[in-house]
Amino acid sequence: MKIKLLFLLFNILFINISAQDYIFGKVATEENIELPDVIVINIRTDERVTTNRDGHFMILARVGDELRFVKTGYERFNKRVSPENVSSPLNISLIRSVETIEEVEVKKSLTGDLKMDSKTVGSPKKVEKLRNEIDRYIVQKSDPRVLASKPGEFVQPKGQGFSIGSPKNKWDDVDLTNYLTESLGEEYFTDLQLDKAEINYFIRYALVGFERKKILKYGYLSNQDMMRFQRAVLSRIASYRAPKTKK
Numbered sequence: 001m002k003i004k005l006l007f008l009l010f011n012i013l014f015i016n017i018s019a020q021d022y023i024f025g026k027v028a029t030e031e032n033i034e035l036p037d038v039i040v041i042n043i044r045t046d047e048r049v050t051t052n053r054d055g056h057f058m059i060l061a062r063v064g065d066e067l068r069f070v071k072t073g074y075e076r077f078n079k080r081v082s083p084e085n086v087s088s089p090l091n092i093s094l095i096r097s098v099e100t101i102e103e104v105e106v107k108k109s110l111t112g113d114l115k116m117d118s119k120t121v122g123s124p125k126k127v128e129k130l131r132n133e134i135d136r137y138i139v140q141k142s143d144p145r146v147l148a149s150k151p152g153e154f155v156q157p158k159g160q161g162f163s164i165g166s167p168k169n170k171w172d173d174v175d176l177t178n179y180l181t182e183s184l185g186e187e188y189f190t191d192l193q194l195d196k197a198e199i200n201y202f203i204r205y206a207l208v209g210f211e212r213k214k215i216l217k218y219g220y221l222s223n224q225d226m227m228r229f230q231r232a233v234l235s236r237i238a239s240y241r242a243p244k245t246k247k
Helices: 002-018 083-087 114-121 125-139 173-184 186-190 196-206 213-218 223-241
Strands: 021-029 039-042 048-050 056-061 066-070 077-080 090-094
Touching (some): 021 083, 048 056, 048 223, 066 090, 173 186, 173 196, 173 213, 173 223, 186 196, 196 223
Parallel strands (some): 021 090
Antiparallel strands (some): 021 056, 039 048
Protein backbone atom coordinates (compact mmCIF):
# COMPACT_ATOMS: atom_id res chain seq x y z
CA MET A 1 0.00 0.00 0.00
CA LYS A 2 2.83 2.37 0.88
CA ILE A 3 4.58 1.59 -2.41
CA LYS A 4 1.43 2.40 -4.40
CA LEU A 5 0.99 5.67 -2.50
CA LEU A 6 4.60 6.71 -3.14
CA PHE A 7 4.23 5.81 -6.82
CA LEU A 8 1.07 7.96 -7.06
CA LEU A 9 2.74 10.93 -5.36
CA PHE A 10 5.74 10.59 -7.67
CA ASN A 11 3.48 10.71 -10.77
CA ILE A 12 1.65 13.77 -9.49
CA LEU A 13 4.97 15.51 -8.77
CA PHE A 14 6.33 14.59 -12.23
CA ILE A 15 3.22 15.95 -13.98
CA ASN A 16 3.45 19.23 -12.07
CA ILE A 17 7.13 19.62 -12.89
CA SER A 18 6.77 18.85 -16.62
CA ALA A 19 3.55 20.83 -17.13
CA GLN A 20 3.84 23.88 -19.38
CA ASP A 21 1.92 27.11 -19.03
CA TYR A 22 1.53 30.19 -21.15
CA ILE A 23 3.84 32.90 -19.89
CA PHE A 24 2.51 36.40 -20.50
CA GLY A 25 4.66 39.49 -20.38
CA LYS A 26 5.72 42.83 -21.75
CA VAL A 27 9.04 44.16 -23.07
CA ALA A 28 9.93 47.86 -22.77
CA THR A 29 12.94 50.17 -22.82
CA GLU A 30 14.64 51.65 -19.78
CA GLU A 31 12.33 54.64 -20.26
CA ASN A 32 9.32 52.28 -20.09
CA ILE A 33 8.54 52.64 -23.82
CA GLU A 34 6.91 49.54 -25.33
CA LEU A 35 9.19 47.58 -27.70
CA PRO A 36 7.59 45.83 -30.70
CA ASP A 37 9.22 43.08 -32.82
CA VAL A 38 11.35 41.70 -29.96
CA ILE A 39 12.14 38.00 -30.55
CA VAL A 40 11.37 35.87 -27.47
CA ILE A 41 12.98 32.40 -27.51
CA ASN A 42 12.40 29.48 -25.16
CA ILE A 43 15.93 27.99 -25.08
CA ARG A 44 14.69 24.52 -24.07
CA THR A 45 11.95 24.09 -26.71
CA ASP A 46 13.30 26.57 -29.32
CA GLU A 47 9.80 28.08 -29.58
CA ARG A 48 9.92 31.66 -30.84
CA VAL A 49 7.39 34.48 -30.67
CA THR A 50 7.53 38.22 -31.41
CA THR A 51 6.18 41.04 -29.28
CA ASN A 52 3.28 43.03 -30.74
CA ARG A 53 3.28 46.79 -31.25
CA ASP A 54 2.50 47.29 -27.52
CA GLY A 55 5.45 45.08 -26.49
CA HIS A 56 3.28 42.20 -25.23
CA PHE A 57 4.09 38.51 -25.80
CA MET A 58 2.79 35.04 -24.91
CA ILE A 59 4.92 31.88 -24.99
CA LEU A 60 4.68 28.30 -23.70
CA ALA A 61 7.17 27.54 -20.93
CA ARG A 62 7.51 25.88 -17.56
CA VAL A 63 9.27 26.80 -14.34
CA GLY A 64 13.04 26.65 -14.84
CA ASP A 65 12.95 27.37 -18.59
CA GLU A 66 15.27 30.11 -19.84
CA LEU A 67 13.76 32.81 -22.07
CA ARG A 68 15.98 34.94 -24.33
CA PHE A 69 14.96 38.39 -25.60
CA VAL A 70 16.62 39.66 -28.81
CA LYS A 71 16.22 42.96 -30.68
CA THR A 72 18.56 44.92 -32.93
CA GLY A 73 20.08 47.92 -31.15
CA TYR A 74 19.54 46.43 -27.68
CA GLU A 75 21.56 44.11 -25.46
CA ARG A 76 20.34 40.50 -25.35
CA PHE A 77 18.64 39.53 -22.10
CA ASN A 78 18.03 36.08 -20.57
CA LYS A 79 15.39 35.39 -17.92
CA ARG A 80 14.72 32.11 -16.10
CA VAL A 81 11.02 31.40 -15.48
CA SER A 82 10.09 31.33 -11.79
CA PRO A 83 6.82 30.16 -10.17
CA GLU A 84 5.80 33.81 -9.77
CA ASN A 85 6.07 34.34 -13.55
CA VAL A 86 3.41 31.66 -14.13
CA SER A 87 0.81 33.45 -12.04
CA SER A 88 1.72 37.07 -12.85
CA PRO A 89 2.92 38.92 -15.99
CA LEU A 90 6.65 39.01 -16.73
CA ASN A 91 8.01 42.53 -17.29
CA ILE A 92 11.32 42.81 -19.15
CA SER A 93 13.42 45.96 -19.65
CA LEU A 94 16.01 45.98 -22.48
CA ILE A 95 19.08 48.19 -22.41
CA ARG A 96 20.32 49.94 -25.56
CA SER A 97 23.61 48.68 -26.99
CA VAL A 98 26.61 50.93 -26.44
CA GLU A 99 27.70 52.52 -29.74
CA THR A 100 31.35 53.36 -30.16
CA ILE A 101 32.12 56.98 -31.04
CA GLU A 102 34.76 57.77 -33.63
CA GLU A 103 37.99 59.18 -32.29
CA VAL A 104 38.14 62.99 -32.49
CA GLU A 105 41.52 64.62 -33.08
CA VAL A 106 42.01 67.70 -30.90
CA LYS A 107 44.20 70.22 -32.66
CA LYS A 108 46.20 72.86 -30.87
CA SER A 109 44.51 76.27 -31.05
CA LEU A 110 46.25 79.42 -32.23
CA THR A 111 48.04 81.50 -29.58
CA GLY A 112 48.52 84.76 -31.49
CA ASP A 113 52.30 84.34 -31.43
CA LEU A 114 53.32 84.20 -35.12
CA LYS A 115 56.54 82.30 -34.41
CA MET A 116 54.81 79.59 -32.35
CA ASP A 117 51.71 79.33 -34.58
CA SER A 118 53.82 78.92 -37.72
CA LYS A 119 55.39 75.80 -36.19
CA THR A 120 51.96 74.36 -35.31
CA VAL A 121 50.01 75.24 -38.47
CA GLY A 122 52.74 75.44 -41.09
CA SER A 123 53.47 72.45 -43.33
CA PRO A 124 56.77 70.58 -43.05
CA LYS A 125 59.52 71.65 -45.44
CA LYS A 126 59.33 68.40 -47.44
CA VAL A 127 55.59 68.92 -48.01
CA GLU A 128 56.12 72.51 -49.14
CA LYS A 129 58.88 71.41 -51.53
CA LEU A 130 56.63 68.77 -53.07
CA ARG A 131 53.79 71.26 -53.50
CA ASN A 132 56.08 73.74 -55.26
CA GLU A 133 57.32 71.04 -57.66
CA ILE A 134 53.72 69.98 -58.46
CA ASP A 135 52.71 73.61 -59.09
CA ARG A 136 55.62 74.08 -61.51
CA TYR A 137 54.69 70.85 -63.32
CA ILE A 138 51.02 71.86 -63.70
CA VAL A 139 51.75 75.28 -65.24
CA GLN A 140 53.97 73.73 -67.92
CA LYS A 141 52.28 73.39 -71.29
CA SER A 142 51.96 69.88 -72.68
CA ASP A 143 53.44 68.99 -76.06
CA PRO A 144 50.47 68.57 -78.50
CA ARG A 145 52.24 65.59 -80.07
CA VAL A 146 51.99 63.69 -76.77
CA LEU A 147 48.21 64.15 -76.57
CA ALA A 148 47.55 63.49 -80.28
CA SER A 149 45.83 60.24 -81.23
CA LYS A 150 47.77 57.50 -82.95
CA PRO A 151 46.80 56.22 -86.40
CA GLY A 152 43.77 53.88 -86.17
CA GLU A 153 42.76 54.99 -82.65
CA PHE A 154 39.15 56.02 -81.94
CA VAL A 155 38.83 59.68 -80.94
CA GLN A 156 35.87 60.70 -78.74
CA PRO A 157 34.06 63.60 -80.46
CA LYS A 158 33.79 66.81 -78.45
CA GLY A 159 30.38 67.77 -77.14
CA GLN A 160 28.16 67.82 -74.06
CA GLY A 161 28.04 64.04 -74.00
CA PHE A 162 25.16 61.82 -72.92
CA SER A 163 24.35 59.18 -70.33
CA ILE A 164 23.00 55.70 -70.90
CA GLY A 165 20.70 53.94 -68.42
CA SER A 166 19.83 54.85 -64.86
CA PRO A 167 22.34 55.92 -62.17
CA LYS A 168 24.24 53.05 -60.58
CA ASN A 169 23.05 51.81 -57.16
CA LYS A 170 25.31 52.47 -54.18
CA TRP A 171 24.75 48.87 -52.96
CA ASP A 172 24.16 45.49 -54.51
CA ASP A 173 22.76 42.37 -52.83
CA VAL A 174 26.23 41.35 -51.66
CA ASP A 175 26.68 44.70 -49.86
CA LEU A 176 23.22 44.36 -48.30
CA THR A 177 23.93 40.78 -47.17
CA ASN A 178 27.23 41.83 -45.57
CA TYR A 179 25.54 44.77 -43.82
CA LEU A 180 22.75 42.56 -42.41
CA THR A 181 25.27 39.98 -41.18
CA GLU A 182 27.39 42.64 -39.47
CA SER A 183 24.43 44.57 -37.98
CA LEU A 184 22.47 41.59 -36.64
CA GLY A 185 25.53 39.54 -35.69
CA GLU A 186 26.22 35.87 -36.33
CA GLU A 187 24.58 34.90 -33.02
CA TYR A 188 21.23 36.21 -34.28
CA PHE A 189 21.31 33.61 -37.07
CA THR A 190 22.86 30.81 -35.04
CA ASP A 191 19.98 31.27 -32.56
CA LEU A 192 17.77 30.28 -35.51
CA GLN A 193 19.75 27.01 -35.64
CA LEU A 194 21.67 28.04 -38.75
CA ASP A 195 25.30 27.12 -39.32
CA LYS A 196 27.72 30.01 -39.85
CA ALA A 197 28.49 28.68 -43.31
CA GLU A 198 24.86 29.02 -44.44
CA ILE A 199 24.09 32.49 -42.98
CA ASN A 200 24.74 34.36 -46.25
CA TYR A 201 22.78 31.79 -48.25
CA PHE A 202 19.79 32.08 -45.88
CA ILE A 203 19.86 35.90 -46.04
CA ARG A 204 19.64 35.73 -49.83
CA TYR A 205 16.81 33.21 -49.42
CA ALA A 206 14.95 35.61 -47.08
CA LEU A 207 15.50 38.52 -49.51
CA VAL A 208 13.51 36.79 -52.26
CA GLY A 209 10.42 38.97 -52.71
CA PHE A 210 11.78 41.52 -50.18
CA GLU A 211 11.33 45.08 -51.56
CA ARG A 212 14.79 46.72 -51.48
CA LYS A 213 15.09 49.03 -54.52
CA LYS A 214 15.52 52.18 -52.40
CA ILE A 215 17.88 50.38 -50.01
CA LEU A 216 20.21 49.40 -52.87
CA LYS A 217 19.85 52.77 -54.60
CA TYR A 218 20.86 54.89 -51.60
CA GLY A 219 22.97 52.30 -49.74
CA TYR A 220 20.98 52.83 -46.54
CA LEU A 221 18.88 50.52 -44.34
CA SER A 222 16.41 52.26 -42.00
CA ASN A 223 15.08 50.83 -38.73
CA GLN A 224 11.75 50.12 -40.47
CA ASP A 225 13.56 48.20 -43.22
CA MET A 226 15.47 46.21 -40.57
CA MET A 227 12.18 45.30 -38.84
CA ARG A 228 10.70 44.25 -42.22
CA PHE A 229 13.70 42.01 -42.81
CA GLN A 230 13.44 40.43 -39.34
CA ARG A 231 9.77 39.66 -40.00
CA ALA A 232 10.76 38.12 -43.33
CA VAL A 233 13.35 35.99 -41.51
CA LEU A 234 10.76 34.68 -39.02
CA SER A 235 8.23 33.96 -41.78
CA ARG A 236 10.74 32.10 -44.01
CA ILE A 237 12.87 30.17 -41.51
CA ALA A 238 10.30 27.36 -41.32
CA SER A 239 10.15 26.88 -45.10
CA TYR A 240 13.96 27.06 -45.28
CA ARG A 241 14.29 24.23 -42.76
CA ALA A 242 11.57 22.11 -44.40
CA PRO A 243 13.02 19.09 -46.24
CA LYS A 244 13.11 19.47 -50.01
CA THR A 245 10.90 16.89 -51.74
CA LYS A 246 12.50 14.99 -54.61
CA LYS A 247 10.89 15.21 -58.02
